[in-house]
Amino acid sequence: MQINPEHISALRQMGWPDGATLNAAVEAATGNRVARVVGQHRSAYVVATEIDQSLRVQPPAPWTRPRVDPETRAIVGDWVVLDEECKNILSLLPRHSVLKRAAAGEHYKAQLISANIDHVLVVCGLDGDFNPRRIERYLLLVQASGAGPVLVLTKADLTEHVEMALESLQEIVQGGIPIFAVNAKDSESLKVLHPFLGVGKTAVLVGSSGAGKSTVTNTLLGTSKMKTQEVRGNDSRGRHTTTHRVLIALPQGGCLIDTPGMRELKLSGDEDLSEGTFEDIDSLAAQCRFSDCGHSNEPGCAVLAALADDSLDAERYAHYLKLRDERDAAATSLAARRADAKAANAAFVKRTKDKYGRR
Ligand SMILES: Nc1nc2c(ncn2[C@@H]2O[C@H](COP(=O)(O)OP(=O)(O)O)[C@@H](O)[C@H]2O)c(=O)[nH]1
Ligand SMILES: [Mg+2]
Ligand SMILES: [Zn+2]
Numbered sequence: 001m002q003i004n005p006e007h008i009s010a011l012r013q014m015g016w017p018d019g020a021t022l023n024a025a026v027e028a029a030t031g032n033r034v035a036r037v038v039g040q041h042r043s044a045y046v047v048a049t050e051i052d053q054s055l056r057v058q059p060p061a062p063w064t065r066p067r068v069d070p071e072t073r074a075i076v077g078d079w080v081v082l083d084e085e086c087k088n089i090l091s092l093l094p095r096h097s098v099l100k101r102a103a104a105g106e107h108y109k110a111q112l113i114s115a116n117i118d119h120v121l122v123v124c125g126l127d128g129d130f131n132p133r134r135i136e137r138y139l140l141l142v143q144a145s146g147a148g149p150v151l152v153l154t155k156a157d158l159t160e161h162v163e164m165a166l167e168s169l170q171e172i173v174q175g176g177i178p179i180f181a182v183n184a185k186d187s188e189s190l191k192v193l194h195p196f197l198g199v200g201k202t203a204v205l206v207g208s209s210g211a212g213k214s215t216v217t218n219t220l221l222g223t224s225k226m227k228t229q230e231v232r233g234n235d236s237r238g239r240h241t242t243t244h245r246v247l248i249a250l251p252q253g254g255c256l257i258d259t260p261g262m263r264e265l266k267l268s269g270d271e272d273l274s275e276g277t278f279e280d281i282d283s284l285a286a287q288c289r290f291s292d293c294g295h296s297n298e299p300g301c302a303v304l305a306a307l308a309d310d311s312l313d314a315e316r317y318a319h320y321l322k323l324r325d326e327r328d329a330a331a332t333s334l335a336a337r338r339a340d341a342k343a344a345n346a347a348f349v350k351r352t353k354d355k356y357g358r359r
Helices: 007-010 021-028 132-144 162-168 189-196 211-219 276-285 302-308 313-358
Strands: 033-040 045-048 054-057 079-082 091-092 098-102 110-115 119-125 148-154 179-182 200-207 244-249 255-258
Touching: 007 033, 007 054, 033 054, 045 079, 079 098, 098 132, 110 200, 119 132, 119 189, 119 211, 132 148, 132 276, 132 313, 148 189, 148 200, 148 211, 189 211, 200 211, 276 302, 276 313, 302 313
Parallel strands: 119 148, 119 200, 148 179, 200 255
Antiparallel strands: 033 045, 033 079, 033 244, 045 054, 079 091, 098 110, 244 255
C-alpha cells in the first residue's frame, strides 16, 4: 500500500519514527491505512490514525487462537495496517523494541507491556516505595527491550534524603543510566525529561502503583487526563487507579504510555545479566583464577575478595544470584514455549488445509 505525506505527518504526531524501515514495511503490506494501537480491551483494540481520532477495531482471527505466541499479536504502541473500512486489523508492522515480563503465575509465559518505545521511564517514589532491588529488576527487563532506561525518582519534594537515595543507586546506574529526582506535580521539575520526549519518540512509564506515573503523565500533558489517587500513608502503596495501558500524544510532540502498577515483575528469559546493571559483577567473575569458579570457596576468587573488602555489596550480590537463577529457569521455559507455539500453529494450519483445502 501507499502512504501519503499528509498521512505520515498525522502519524508523526502519534510517534511515527524517522527512517525508512517502517515506510518500506508499509509499502510491502496490503491494506488501507496505518494506525497505532493506543489501547486494548478484552477482544477489541483501540487504534488512532491521527491525534484524537481513535477507532475500535477487531484483531485478525489468528491472534484470538488459543496458545498463540503473545509476541505475534499487537500491544499498545504497535503500528498496524487496517482494512478498507478501518474496522479490522490486517497485519502488524515490525517493531523496533518491545518491553515484556513473564506473566504472573507459575509459567514463564511472556506478557508484553508495550512496543515501539524509545525510552522506558522507571518511576519510583522517594517514599516507602523506594527499593533498589526492584529497580534492578526493572532495569534488567528494560535492557532486554531495546529501549533506553531512564530512572525517575518522584516525590523529591517530600523527602530530605534525596542525596542518600541517589548515593545508594550509584552501583545500579553504572554505565550512565540517566537518573533524576523530581517533583512529579511540578512541570518545571519535569523539564529534565523533555530530552526523552519529542516528535517521533515514545516513552513508557512503569513502576509500582502509587509511584506517580499518572501524575507525571498529567503534568507533562498540562491536564488531568489520567486519574491519580491518594496514597495510603502507612505503606505508601497506591491502589490501582490506572487499569489499562494507554498511549497519549503529548502537546510538544512524542507519545507517552501510562501503565497500571505491576505487582510481579518476573524475568521473561530474554534478559542478559552480563550487560548494564550487573556488568561489574560479571567482569569481576572474569578475574577469578579459575574460569569455572563457583565463587564459594575457591582460591583466587575475585568475587569473594570484593565481598570481603566491601567493594561489592553482599545484598546486591545475593540479588544478582537470585535473578540469574530466575533468568535461566525462564529462558529454558521460554524456549520450550516458543517451540510449542510453533508446533501448535503448524498443526492448526495443517488441520485447516486438510478441512478446507489449500487457498
Ligand atoms: N508531592 C508529590 N506527590 C506525588 C508525586 N508524584 C506522585 N504524587 C502523588 O502520589 C499519588 C499517586 O500518584 P499516581 O500518579 O496516581 O501514581 P501511579 O499509580 O503510579 O499512576 C498521587 O496522590 C500523587 O499526587 C511527587 O513527585 N510529589
Ligand atoms: Mg496511574
Ligand atoms: Zn570466583
